[in-house]
Amino acid sequence: GQNIDQPTEMTATEGAIVQINCTYQTSGFNGLFWYQQHAGEAPTFLSYNVLDGLEEKGRFSSFLSRSKGYSYLLLKELQMKDSASYLCAVRDSNYQLIWGAGTKLIIKP
Amino acid sequence: GAGVSQTPSNKVTEKGKYVELRCDPISGHTALYWYRQSLGQGPEFLIYFQGTGAADDSGLPNDRFFAVRPEGSVSTLKIQRTERGDSAVYLCASSFQRGETQYFGPGTRLLVL
Numbered sequence: 001g002q003n004i005d006q007p008t009e010m011t012a013t014e015g016a017i018v019q020i021n022c023t024y025q026t027s028g029f030n031g032l033f034w035y036q037q038h039a040g041e042a043p044t045f046l047s048y049n050v051l052d053g054l055e056e057k058g059r060f061s062s063f064l065s066r067s068k069g070y071s072y073l074l075l076k077e078l079q080m081k082d083s084a085s086y087l088c089a090v091r092d093s094n095y096q097l098i099w100g101a102g103t104k105l106i107i108k109p
Numbered sequence: 110g111a112g113v114s115q116t117p118s119n120k121v122t123e124k125g126k127y128v129e130l131r132c133d134p135i136s137g138h139t140a141l142y143w144y145r146q147s148l149g150q151g152p153e154f155l156i157y158f159q160g161t162g163a164a165d166d167s168g169l170p171n172d173r174f175f176a177v178r179p180e181g182s183v184s185t186l187k188i189q190r191t192e193r194g195d196s197a198v199y200l201c202a203s204s205f206q207r208g209e210t211q212y213f214g215p216g217t218r219l220l221v222l
Contacts, residue, residue: 004151030208042113042200042213043152087151095208096165097142099151 002026004100006088011106012078020073020086020103028093034062034073035087037102043087047073075105083107111135113214115201121220122191130186130217134203141184142211143176144200152200158184159207191221 003025012018024032031050035043049055049064049071061074073086085102092098114133122128134141140159144152154168158178169175173191178184188195198218202211 033210042215045210045212048210089151091208094165096154096157097152097211099153101149101151104149 002092002098004088004090004098006086006100006103008101009104009106011108012075014078014080014107014109016078017074017076018078018105020075020088020105022071022073022088022100024069024071024088024090024098024100026090026092026098029066030091030093030095032062032064032071033089033091033097034060034071035089037085037087039084046086078107080107080109113201113203113212115199115214115217117217118215119218119220121222123222124191124193126191126221128188128191128219130188130199130201130219132184132186132201132203132214134182134184134201135212136182138203138205138212139181140204140207140209140211141178142202142204143184143186144202146198146200146216155186157207164207188219191219193221195219196221 005023034046037043047062054063059076087102088100089097116131143155146152157165161181173189176186198216200216202213204211
């Protein structure tokens with residue numbers, strides 16, 4: 001079967017760094033996406049990885065290792081507005097997105 | 110429009126009733142997706158349109174659910190004989206082409222009493 005695993009909840013301090021991990025087992029692999037979802041709102045696109053390595057975009061970076069079926073999202077200089085759920089999604093061989101349940105990130109002052 | 114829009118934003122209905130949920134994708138996007146999301150879960154795929162045709166409807170839970178996209182733009186998700194278990198947020202997303210980054214609408218919160 002297809003499976004995406006992420007921690008259910010994480011807590012971090014304002015100004016700090018946090019790493020949200022995602023492991024996956026899917027029918028084929030055609031890229032991995034990270035989305036941010038604030039409570040009661042729609043998911044918004046953060047990053048996309050299809051090759052191994054690190055993609056940096058401002059305070060957010062995303063890493064992919066295809067051989068390990070592993071990705072992480074790194075958030076630096078955390079702000080209160082970063083409190084949200086972070087969803088990992090893998091595009092499988094049918095170009096369908098398989099979604100994790102999301103990681104709820106709580107930022108404390 | 111600038112983004113994906115969905116109407117209504119909230120819908121309360123009674124068990125057994127029929128509902129229609131509308132999605133207006135980003136102009137020029139050929140691919141359109143419907144998802145369902147329950148609290149604390151990721152989006153659950155329902156159906157994918159490429160142009161006017163339903164290219165993949167494998168996620169529709171049963172024959173009470175149906176979706177159309179007659180002119181390749183606006184789509185309507187139709188649910189017959191609603192059940193309490195249908196209560197969820199129904200999200201619509203679109204992408205320029207199949208497989209590209211999906212952009213989501215604000216969702217329709219459906220509550221079946």
